[in-house]
Amino acid sequence: IQDQENQKENLDQRFPSLFKKGRRKTPVRNLGKIIHYSKVKFKFQHCQEVNDCFLELFQSYLYFQSMGSNGLTYQGLLPLKELNVCEIESRKSTGQEDHAFRIAGPLLNPLIVFCPTESELKQWLYHLEKQIQLNGGSLGLPFLSQ
Numbered sequence: 001i002q003d004q005e006n007q008k009e010n011l012d013q014r015f016p017s018l019f020k021k022g023r024r025k026t027p028v029r030n031l032g033k034i035i036h037y038s039k040v041k042f043k044f045q046h047c048q049e050v051n052d053c054f055l056e057l058f059q060s061y062l063y064f065q066s067m068g069s070n071g072l073t074y075q076g077l078l079p080l081k082e083l084n085v086c087e088i089e090s091r092k093s094t095g096q097e098d099h100a101f102r103i104a105g106p107l108l109n110p111l112i113v114f115c116p117t118e119s120e121l122k123q124w125l126y127h128l129e130k131q132i133q134l135n136g137g138s139l140g141l142p143f144l145s146q
Contacts, residue, residue: 045110
């Protein structure tokens with residue numbers, strides 16, 4: 001149990017802007033219709049550790065559930081209008097970096113999301129860009145991975 005709490009504290013430090021509303025848990029059913037959902041992998045931009053997670057795209061939010069070896073270890077709710085999303089162009093590498101995009105925001109430690117296929121990547125980018133625009137946000141431009 002102590003390890004789980006330490007793991008959660010580490011994730012909390014990397015997500016300073018998530019649950020800005022005082023850590024009230026927002027029931028997912030109150031967020032509206034799910035527009036897109038899938039299991040992906042992610043890492044923080046400046047970290048090596050890659051984790052499994054579920055992403056659920058709603059009309060105004062991106063809901064995030066990180067999965068650790070003990071089950072769900074972190075949840076986050078990202079307002080779409082504050083997000084910047086852009087594809088990371090692969091550098092002819094093989095593996096998970098081929099299908100990746102970056103999520104950044106004003107108070108968010110940038111995330112790199114790895115999709116299992118090119119098709120899944122394109123679906124996420126399409127839906128995210130459309131919903132960000134509908135929420136009054138701005139779109140990022142593609143850039144090369146570091």
